[in-house]
Amino acid sequence: xxxxxxxxxxxxxxxxxxxxxxxxxxxxxxxxxxxxxxxxxxxxxxxxxxxxxxxxxxxxxxxxxxxxxxxxxxxxxxxxxxxxxxxxxxxxxxxxxxxxxxxxxxxxxxxxxx
Amino acid sequence: xxxxxxxxxxxxxxxxxxxxxxxxxxxxxxxxxxxxxxxxxxxxxxxxxxxxxxxxxxxxxxxxxxxxxxxxxxxxxxxxxxxxxxxxxxxxxxxxxxxxxxxxxxxxxxxxxx
Numbered sequence: 001x002x003x004x005x006x007x008x009x010x011x012x013x014x015x016x017x018x019x020x021x022x023x024x025x026x027x028x029x030x031x032x033x034x035x036x037x038x039x040x041x042x043x044x045x046x047x048x049x050x051x052x053x054x055x056x057x058x059x060x061x062x063x064x065x066x067x068x069x070x071x072x073x074x075x076x077x078x079x080x081x082x083x084x085x086x087x088x089x090x091x092x093x094x095x096x097x098x099x100x101x102x103x104x105x106x107x108x109x110x111x112x113x114x
Numbered sequence: 115x116x117x118x119x120x121x122x123x124x125x126x127x128x129x130x131x132x133x134x135x136x137x138x139x140x141x142x143x144x145x146x147x148x149x150x151x152x153x154x155x156x157x158x159x160x161x162x163x164x165x166x167x168x169x170x171x172x173x174x175x176x177x178x179x180x181x182x183x184x185x186x187x188x189x190x191x192x193x194x195x196x197x198x199x200x201x202x203x204x205x206x207x208x209x210x211x212x213x214x215x216x217x218x219x220x221x222x223x224x225x226x227x228x
Contacts, residue, residue: 036217101162
């Protein structure tokens with residue numbers, strides 16, 4: 001079956017350290033993969049998109065990698081801050097469907113301790 | 115711009131009742147989607163639309179109807195509410211940029227069916 005999986009256990013790290021979140025998928029060949037942030041009681045907010053022909057994408061303290069051979073994306077937050085505490089969701093599209101039909105992982109909760 | 119708005123924020127229904135969740139966007143996005151979010155299961159696509167007058171089913175469409183008479187509005191109708199429909203519902207809109215879709219989410223509607 002087609003699956004997209006994120007670590008369901010919460011990730012607890014100390015302020016200033018780098019947080020690394022993992023997104024693994026099976027039986028898809030996505031044209032791109034996205035990462036979203038969700039705060040409690042709010043809708044997800046788009047952070048970054050990486051395409052299948054890109055290995056790495058950066059935005060300020062955020063970095064995303066995309067390995068289509070391993071079928072895995074890594075999401076890094078460097079110099080983490082307590083304000084980065086949230087749930088992070090990965091999402092992917094099917095092969096060039098161009099319909100906006102995304103498949104989401106269940107999310108990983110990040111807790112950054114001061 | 116208000117972005118994506120949803121009403122109501124909270125709703126309690128009795129089993130068998132029907133209701134409509136409202137969703138509107140003012141960004142002139144062609145694509146709109148409805149998701150439900152349940153603990154441990156991530157976001158699951160209910161219905162989506164690629165433009166006014168065009169809708170299609172997502173992963174979990176049973177018990178829900180949609181219509182898209184205008185670009186701005188995409189209401190979700192629960193025909194006969196069941197306790198299994200207790201969830202948080204998110205509406206999202208997007209546009210196609212080089213085949214990818216950055217989703218803009220509304221604040222969500224928390225629905226409880228007793």
